[in-house]
Amino acid sequence: MKKTRYWEEKNPMSNHSSAIKRRTRRTSRQQRRGFTLIEVLLVLVILVILGSLVTVSIRGASTKGKINAAKAQIGMFQQPLEMYFLDLNQYPSTSQGLEALLAPPSELKNSAKWAGPYLDKTVPLDPWDRPYQYASPGKHNPNTYDVWSLGPDGVDGTADDIGNWQEAVQ
Numbered sequence: 001m002k003k004t005r006y007w008e009e010k011n012p013m014s015n016h017s018s019a020i021k022r023r024t025r026r027t028s029r030q031q032r033r034g035f036t037l038i039e040v041l042l043v044l045v046i047l048v049i050l051g052s053l054v055t056v057s058i059r060g061a062s063t064k065g066k067i068n069a070a071k072a073q074i075g076m077f078q079q080p081l082e083m084y085f086l087d088l089n090q091y092p093s094t095s096q097g098l099e100a101l102l103a104p105p106s107e108l109k110n111s112a113k114w115a116g117p118y119l120d121k122t123v124p125l126d127p128w129d130r131p132y133q134y135a136s137p138g139k140h141n142p143n144t145y146d147v148w149s150l151g152p153d154g155v156d157g158t159a160d161d162i163g164n165w166q167e168a169v170q
Contacts, residue, residue: 063152066127066128066152067127067151067152067162069127070126070127070149070151070162071162073124073126073127073132073149074132074147074148074149074162074163074164075164077098077101077132077147077164078164080101080118080119081101081118081145081147083115083118084100084101084116084118087113087114087115087116088108088110088113088114091136091144091145092105092134092136092145093105093136094134094135094136097134098123098132098134098147099123101116101117101118101119101123102116102117102118102119102122102123103116103117104116126149126150127149128149128150128151128152128154130149130150130154132147132148132149133146133147133148133149133150133156134146134147138165140163140164140165141164141165145164146163146164146165147163147164148161148162148163148164148165149161149162149163
């Protein structure tokens with residue numbers, strides 16, 4: 001004879017309810033094996049949000065790095081331009097540009113004074129793959145020269161231009 005518990009003897013339906021409980025437990029275990037669609041979608045939404053935040057911060061760091069690289073390259077033009085000035089007693093004209101640091105300009109009055117090349121390599125492009133701009137006398141430095149990059153937007157005369165002049169303190 002099957003052993004029964006005290007409460008099962010009192011309630012004849014208890015065998016039926018225990019079978020339902022076993023079935024319910026088994027069914028709930030089977031249901032818990034995978035993730036629901038809502039859980040999967042929620043995880044995907046969280047991953048997309050985190051990915052977009054990382055992308056935005058990386059893009060900002062990349063732009064800042066390019067700006068710093070442009071400032072460093074512009075600073076490296078100072079010594080060759082000063083050496084050019086010492087040899088020829090003038091800076092290259094705007095029309096001669098930075099190329100005058102590599103080869104003597106054809107319109108030099110006394111080309112024997114030119115002791116270049118003043119740069120080891122070709123004139124580099126700015127970090128946005130555009131040529132650096134040069135003007136002598138400069139708009140910002142009227143007694144010397146201006147060297148600048150058009151910056152991220154590629155438009156001359158905008159606030160993001162990067163040059164060898166002091167920026168206005170606001």
